[in-house]
Amino acid sequence: MAREVSNRRKALVTVCAWAIGIAIFFPILWTVLTSFKTEAEAIASPPSFLFFDWTLENYSTVQERSDYFRHFANSVIISFGSTLLGLLIAIPAAWSMAFVPGKRTKDVLMWMLSTKMLPPVGVLIPIYLLFRDSGLLDTRIGLVLVLTLINLPIIIWMLFTYFREIPGEILEAARMDGAELWEEIVYVLTPMAIPGIASTLLLNIILSWNEAFWTLNLTAVDAAPLTAFIASYSSPEGLFYAKLSAASTMAIAPILIIGWFSQKQLVRGLTFGAVK
């Protein structure tokens, strides 16, 4: 009897959860579906859900007209470049704070987090003018630099919370066993640090890929990543729903896939280890 009630309850929860899940996901699903329609079908009333003539035409049109692949390449270079550069600077910093904590380590960490609270618009003009005068406007290297700096505090925090969990005793044990410093780093520390570094890498690629203040303000044509590519559809091309959908699908698909793979690390990464 009790079992039956709990099964009925489970069925009810299943229905509710799926309904809400699909409702939340619906805009993305609808965008993907619309990208395979013709423009006429995209605004047809009543809207057709699955029974339309599927076409790939929009994808080739978007590529031909606005060169998707160049923007895609820009997004890849900017997000991977800034994340790797950030890791290069952050790993030693997080490392030393986690393993050789001083009296002021906590203050330094809080200070780093506080730089993240600086509203970007507060430094928009100086950065814009500095970029204009040094020829960095609309260049990929310029955006890599800015995104590295704005994500650096987050990268350091994430790494710090991962490194902090590596027990220091294990190093002493290795040393007792006669390991050299480089052996310690290569055989003991690196394998333990890699999962943390990997999830920090993934999360920061997601954040940089979707960053839409600096990428919109500091690029025009040459260095424009996908965020800016889509913004160019705001009008009047935005009224061509099928093409807008195809462009949108191509802009979000790569990161959606990375995101789904990294969802487990997402929580602890973005909450700086406060929620696990």
Next chain:
Amino acid sequence: MATQHSRAAARIMISPAVLLLLGWMIIPLSMTLYFSFLRYNLLIPGMEEWTGFTNYEFFLTDPAFFAALTNTLLLVGGVLLITIVGGVLLALLLDQPFWGQGIVRILVIAPFFVMPTVSALVWKNMFMNPVNGLFAYFAKFLGLQPFDFLAHAPLFSIILIVAWQWLPFATLILLTALQSLDSEQLEAAEMDGAGFLNRFVFIMVPHLARSITVVILIQTIFLLSVFAEILVTTNGGPGYASTNLTYLIYAQSLLQFDVGGGSAGGVVAIILANIVAVFLMRMIGKNLEA
């Protein structure tokens, strides 16, 4: 345990990060501060002159400033309210056992990975458009007049779009927190006769307090700087109806080329963000210790 030697090494390892962040803070900030006291327009170069607090006077007495400040608070507050209330309810639901948990989780988290320009344009055109949007279709289907969301309720529409992007984040964090709740404690309370409401108020809410703090902190950082969603949907309009501080300062700086005025606005935005930051840092400092 740490020797003198390793301390010195630690200092060297940390210095590139500290120096870069220090430079990133000090150089542009002092430039913004300096420009804010100048009459400086990019369209009339070579005419820069010291004007004292004139830029601040103009910025702070501009009705647009008050509108933008209100809109910023409404935007941040509205999105926080929707995402936290919605996130708690959704997390409670998803915490129950049901079939297909993994897939539903994937569906719910998806909007977080959608870039702001895409979500804003998709909502604007394919859902909120009063002629061809899906909402207009349903309105007509029900025999109602289609509502022009972005023309008549621009700020509310933007709040909805941004809340859609951040609801997954809040849900995921709160769900993770709920799952770490000791189920024995809940069962004990249930055996003692505590109803769901009592269990929720006296056990779950205190347990969730810390994660809610974290959600508020992180979302506020990002929500104060909402920009792309406004740029591609309403351009801050009609009038100043959907202009937040970030957008107002952007418009003054890069659309009107008023470097002086924009910088004064930038300084004001930094001061306001710092007021929020002090509260938030105190909260996170306290909560992260626990």
